[in-house]
Amino acid sequence: xxxxxxxxxxxxxxxxxxxxxxxxxxxxxxxxxxxxxxxxxxxxxxxxxxxxxxxxxxxxxxxxxxxxxxxxxxxxxxxxxxxxxxxxxxxxxxxxx
Numbered sequence: 001x002x003x004x005x006x007x008x009x010x011x012x013x014x015x016x017x018x019x020x021x022x023x024x025x026x027x028x029x030x031x032x033x034x035x036x037x038x039x040x041x042x043x044x045x046x047x048x049x050x051x052x053x054x055x056x057x058x059x060x061x062x063x064x065x066x067x068x069x070x071x072x073x074x075x076x077x078x079x080x081x082x083x084x085x086x087x088x089x090x091x092x093x094x095x096x097x
Contacts, residue, residue, distance in 0.1 A: 002028070002036060006045040012036040013051060050094060056087045 001023070005015045015036055019025040028036050040046040047054070063080045067073060 002032075002039060003043060003045065006040050011047060011051055011054075012040060050090075053087065053090050053094065056083060056090065059083055060087060 001019070002015055005018060006012075010018065016028060019028060025031055028034075032039065037046060049057075060080060060083045063076055063083060067076055067080065070076065
């Protein structure tokens, strides 16, 4: 079930939510003895970019698109700086590990 969902393109967190909501599996680790991402890595199905980094980059792109339309939005400029800072910190973390 986990591998089928991964082959369809679901992310590990989406697979966990799917198992929890539709199949009544509260914790995958309790049933399988391992974590979803580790199972996917073992079979070569893990996403190339970590999920947290992927969603932060997606958020930064959305803010940039907003700023293209609304150049005077000072709060969005500030939030973009914060999000990009988080992206750079995460990249530094993943390079070290």
